[in-house]
Amino acid sequence: MSAEFHGLRVLRGDPEATAAGLAGRRVRGVRRHGKFIEIELDGERSFIVHLGMTGKLLLNGAPGKHTHAILTLDRGTLLYDDSRQFGRLELSSGLPARVQALGPEPLEVTLGEFAERLHRRKTKMKALLLNQKFLRGIGNIYADEALFRAGIHPLATAARLKGERIRKLHAAIREVLAEAIAAGGSSISDYVDVDGRQGSFQVRHNVYQKTGEPCPRCGAPIRRILVAQRGTHFCPKCQKK
DNA sequence: ATCGGTACCTGCACGC
DNA sequence: TGCGTGCAGGTACCGA
Numbered sequence: 001m002s003a004e005f006h007g008l009r010v011l012r013g014d015p016e017a018t019a020a021g022l023a024g025r026r027v028r029g030v031r032r033h034g035k036f037i038e039i040e041l042d043g044e045r046s047f048i049v050h051l052g053m054t055g056k057l058l059l060n061g062a063p064g065k066h067t068h069a070i071l072t073l074d075r076g077t078l079l080y081d082d083s084r085q086f087g088r089l090e091l092s093s094g095l096p097a098r099v100q101a102l103g104p105e106p107l108e109v110t111l112g113e114f115a116e117r118l119h120r121r122k123t124k125m126k127a128l129l130l131n132q133k134f135l136r137g138i139g140n141i142y143a144d145e146a147l148f149r150a151g152i153h154p155l156a157t158a159a160r161l162k163g164e165r166i167r168k169l170h171a172a173i174r175e176v177l178a179e180a181i182a183a184g185g186s187s188i189s190d191y192v193d194v195d196g197r198q199g200s201f202q203v204r205h206n207v208y209q210k211t212g213e214p215c216p217r218c219g220a221p222i223r224r225i226l227v228a229q230r231g232t233h234f235c236p237k238c239q240k241k
Numbered sequence: 242a243t244c245g246g247t248a249c250c251t252g253c254a255c256g257c
Numbered sequence: 258t259g260c261g262t263g264c265a266g267g268t269a270c271c272g273a
Contacts, residue, residue: 140265189253189266191266
């Protein structure tokens with residue numbers, strides 16, 4: 001491949017050195033680590049991509065105002081486009097420490113390990129679900145949707161949950177993620193896959209960005225509060241501390 | 242080690 | 258038509 005970069009914000013490291021390090025490499029595979037994408041290259045190198053809020057990797061897409069990287073491959077081009085520039089690109093040897101430090105995959109973690117990790121945390125449930133060292137890959141939408149399905153208040157203290165409620169949350173996380181993946185994700189305003197296609201799970205959101213609308217279970221108006229500086233949506237009647 | 246708060250960006254919808 | 262405000266799929270970094 002060959003690579004060119006525009007702007008300095010999204011790229012970690014020197015643009016020239018990164019382009020030189022990528023030149024002539026072959027892509028061996030692509031793996032996901034929570035929200036980090038690892039493009040495995042030959043020579044024990046990896047190109048690490050995090051999409052942030054508005055990042056997109058697009059295969060054979062049209063470059064635009066917010067295109068920060070163009071990777072030219074044998075079979076087409078891969079663009080990195082990101083209007084808010086919260087995403088990051090990095091050429092590294094192996095996995096960076098912050099990627100290795102991620103918590104377990106939510107679709108793989110056992111109920112026992114989940115419960116044990118939960119008991120060690122004093123923070124609010126919503127903040128904990130957003131913490132990538134607790135579980136990798138859960139973001140603001142799926143944190144709110146999972147807590148709603150489990151009937152747990154976003155301000156509930158993690159360590160105080162027990163038994164049945166932990167089991168419900170473990171199941172709710174798995175269900176909401178599995179359904180969202182099957183639906184191609186949630187496209188609110190920006191998200192598209194590598195072929196530019198939108199997901200459809202947003203039409204099945206129960207609480208996320210539904211402030212004031214009736215709860216689908218009990219009809220009470222959905223409330224919005226801030227937890228860990230993030231908009232948090234929940235049903236004040238169905239979700240208990 | 243863990244926590245909460247702040248900084249980093251652009252774009253859009255809204256009210257005046 | 259502008260202009261100010263608030264909001265948005267996230268993480269890194271800082272001090273307590």
